[in-house]
Amino acid sequence: MRTLRFLLQKEFRQIFRNRAIVTLIFVMPVMQFLVMPLAADYEVRNINLAVVDNDHSPYSQKLISKVIASGYFKLTGYNDSYKDAFKLIEADKADLILEIPHGFERNLIREDKQKLFLAVNAINGTKANLGGAYLGSIIGDFNADIRMQLVQQPRFSQFPVIEIVASNWFNPVLNYKVFIVPGILAILVTMIGGFLAALNIVKEKEIGTIEQINVTPIKKHIFILGKLIPFWVLANIVFTIGLILARLIYGIVPIGSLLVLYIFIAIYLLTVLGFGLLVSTFCDTQQQAMFIMFFFMMIFILLGGLFTSIDSMPDWAKLITRFNPVRYMIEVMRMVILKGSGFRDILPHLAAVSAMAVFLNGWAVLNYKKTN
Template sequence: MRTIKFLLQKEFRQIFRNRAILAMVMVMPVMQLLILPLASNYEVKNVNIAVIDNDHSSYSQKLISKITASGYFKLTGYDFSFKEAFKLIESDKADLILEIPHGFERNLVREDEQKLFIAVNAINGTKANLGGVYLTGIIKNFNADVRVQLVQPGKFNQQPTITIASSNWFNPYLNYHVFMVPGILAILVTMIGGFLTALNIVKEKEVGTIEQINVTPIKKHHFILGKLIPFWILGNIVFTLGLIVSWLIYGITPLGNILLLYAFIAVYLLAISGFGLLISTFCDTQQQAMFVMFFFMMVFILMGGLFTSIDSMPDWAKFVTKFNPVAYLIDVMRMIILKGSGFKDIAKQLGTIGLFAVVLNSWAIINYKKTS
């Protein structure tokens, strides 16, 4: 313990001497947590729509007014030909084209049916899909309103109807920040715990102090623990700052046991810090360590379930995510913070991360080559 104490004193002195690390740990995560949730929003609004109204009737005007009043669409063109409207799509000024045919109101009243033409710019598949769904839903609601107006009382026998009352659990107001903030906080904790430890041993190699350490009687596991513990503590500090920002700015408070959340974070930081130290033992320069860690971080983040649901991934990707520690952290963060899950609910994830911590840190200790 005395050896580890001296190593920790050395590491903390190096950390406090480096103001860039302190700024990275204290300021950058807070700024990112303030900015990223505001930008990371999958709700599509302000979809540009061009309308070709060949009817110019009261019904067509009501439909256009209903579309623009929905809050999802912005009317960028009101043209009289499809050719002119299509130029707006080619210049990326319109995402959808709605063409209302001539005789729209007459056919709807007399024939009880009328077709509309919708053209969607599908370069951005997400925006095209959601924009088309929004527009179709608005048209269906408009059609239902028209049918209510046209049906004469007593003309048809009353039919039994089904009424649906929906209840949104865990996020009743469908606020996207509530869903994204825990995931983004998980990424920030991973970046601090992974990147800083990955650069640690390599820095000793670059400045030449690793040779002095190698000739000392310090054992390999003491050296690895001395490198791991400081950034484990810093990771917990970053996580605490993130929880405070989430509470003050977004009003998010954990519904579950906060001690259970900290217990999982403690084990997770051991795993991700061990992974960073393992990378550091393979690399000779900080540049090499940064590139290797950046490669793995990109895979961890993009396949961690933050931006894309793991359930929608192909089978091979689902198998890969079983070895992705970030996926477990994002899942547990949302379970405890949003759903109030208990120990039994996260026991499987906790056991897996604990196994990662043992394997990665043991591998780092074995791979660190110390010459006496």
């Protein structure tokens, strides 16, 4: 233990002596945590809409006014022909085209039906799907309003009507920040722990101090622990700062137990740091370590369930996510913070990251060779 204590003193002195590393550890995550939840907005607004009104009737004007008044659409073109409106899509000035045909009001009143044409620019698939869905919902509401005005009360069917009332659990107002902030905090803690651990041993190799350590009687597992513990402590501090900022700025208070959350983060950080140390044992330069960690971090983040639901992924991708520690971290963060899940609920996730921690740290110890 005395040897480990001296190693930890050396590591902490090296960390706080380098102002760039201190800035990387504390300032950058805070700035990212303040900016990213505001920029990563899942709500699609300001959808550019071009309208081709071939009817020019009061009903067509009411429909256009209702669409614009929804707040989701911005009228960028009021054209006389579909050809003119399509030029706006080609110039990337419109996302959707709504064409109202001749006789829209007459057919709606006399024949009780009328078709509308909707063209969607599907280059941005997410914006196209949501924009088309929003517009379809608004047109449906408009149709219901017109039906209430035209159909007299005695003509309504007397059959029973089923009414559906939705209740949103865990995020009642559907605030996207409540959903995205825990995931972003998980990503930031992962990047801080993983990248710094990956650069640690490699830095010793580049400056030549690894040679002095190798000739000492320090055991390999003691050396790995001396490299792992400082960043484990610092990552926990960053995580705590993130929880405080989430409460002060975004008003997100964990419903579940903080003890459960910290127990999981303690094991999870062992996994991430062990992976970073394992990468550093294979690399000879910091540039190599950075590129390898960047490669794996991209996979971890994109297959972690932060931006894309894991359930919607193909089967081969779902299989890969079982070996992705970030996936378990994001799920536990949302389970504990939003749902109030307890220790028993996160046991499968805790078992998975514990197995990864043992495997990765064991491999790092075995792979580190005290030879020139």
